[in-house]
Amino acid sequence: MTWQSVLKKTGLYLLKIIIVLILITAAFIGGVMIGYGVIGDGNSSMDVFEPELWQHILEFIL
Template sequence: MAKNISQDEVQSREDIKKQKRDQKAERKAAKKNEIPRLIRIRLIPIWLRILLVIAMVGGSLIGGLMVGYGVLGDGNPKDVLKKETWTHIVDLVVEKK
């Protein structure tokens, strides 16, 4: 049952480390020969994405105010955009003495 191992099959730690280093060097050399990856060009630049997000948040805020004031509050939805409406709301909330 015991296997006879020849001297050729036995490797020292140094031999194993050398093999690993050689394999790593081969992988690096193969990687250098590969075709370089193409640089990704964004369809929408980051600065434009930020502006779009800000515009969408503002639009959804105005849309929500119009729905809340017009549909739920039985008022005219376009009145939300008037300054007089907001001054009246602020006057109701903040009582002047």
């Protein structure tokens, strides 16, 4: 096994991890936007990005 093949396999492994993390993040953002704006009481889906909303949510959790 050469260094080139090791680096190639490691690079592909890291690329897969990065792609999965991007897809998880996109699914989370899309789910929160749909859950708050369409299903929930929010007026707009973009309201989910306001810091006041997240502080209000954290008050319930903490």
